[in-house]
Amino acid sequence: MTDAGPTPIAPKRLSAFISHHSSQVDTARRLKQLLATHGIDGWLAPDDIAAGTAFDQAILDQIGRSDAIILLLCTQSDQSRHVKRELMLGEDSNKQILPVRLEDIQAQGLAYWLKDYQWIDWFAGEEQAAGRIVAAMTPGTTPAVSTVKVAEPAPVGKRNRLWVALAGGAALVGLLGGGIWWQTRGPAASDPGAAVADNPIEPGIWTSKREVVEILFPEMAPEFVAQFKQVLETDPDPEDCITPAVAAKPDVLLFDPGHEAKCTIGAFKMNGGRISGYLNCKPAGNDPKGNLQITVRGTYTRTSMEFDNVVTMQSSQGMVRFRSHETQKWLRGPACGA
Structure with a gap:
């Protein structure tokens, strides 16, 4: 006892x-x-x-x-x-x-x-x-949310078509305008959701313009919203080359001419005047929580593309999520690359 x-x-x-x-x-x-x-x-x-x-x-x-x-x-x-x-x-x-x-x-x-x-x-x-x-x-608990910092743009070499990058160090948002290139598994040929039209757009030089439509999270003071939008909408080199091979059969290289990072793309479709896809990236660097995700929905013609995007960027410092709109227009040909 x-x-x-x-x-x-x-x-x-x-x-x-x-x-x-x-x-x-x-x-x-x-x-x-x-x-x-x-x-x-x-x-x-x-x-x-x-x-x-x-x-x-x-x-x-x-x-x-x-x-x-x-x-x-x-x-x-x-x-x-x-x-x-x-x-x-x-x-x-x-x-x-x-x-x-x-x-x-x-x-x-x-x-x-x-x-x-x-x-x-x-x-x-x-x-x-x-x-x-x-x-x-579990009522009474809430997901942890960290504070967010907006970093200054870093020098950029060749512009990236998906224009998104995470800053290094402690900053969550680095810049949009270069720095992350996509390396992905292309859509499987047997996947009906991967329907891609033949020769949907013109090869050559394209130009683009982007706009931050709405910051979904977190709530920011007006001065930080202005800074955030300036960083994301500033593009030092708004022209890109779309090669004949990509123009003839678009894949992830439509968004990533460099093809240098470890990312995946899913449910990619470009057919009948509509384009959509979902991209996930683990950016290079030492941040174990660094992650970038984008959903892309839009329309296209032979000489134009318009995208409505939802972009989520995460790091150890927190998360930023926003909607953006990008327009792409064909400027000139002929082919600008192999």
């Missing part, structure tokens, strides 16, 4: 059902890993369904046990009957619904169920999105 008292009961771990389309299973697994670091158990099919167990019953049982339903929304899941059923079951069970956009799209097939919910954007940063999910599931 001892007087140590009863053994304390460990608090129940929170759990989340991760609803996703099969094409996004890798993203679902990544989210599950991030949630685990915050003490939340993620569950997804088919990974967590025991052998010999009926899929429908396992999903039904898990939704009943989960504290929240995390919906990974993309073009495919928006039209998925299975995802819709999972969402309906979650609402019928009065579960917390957390929609996470994997792409910069608006819900269409699931719009009825999602119109009243606050979005969480995965493309704004994986850890940022996971932090918002954790905060939503």
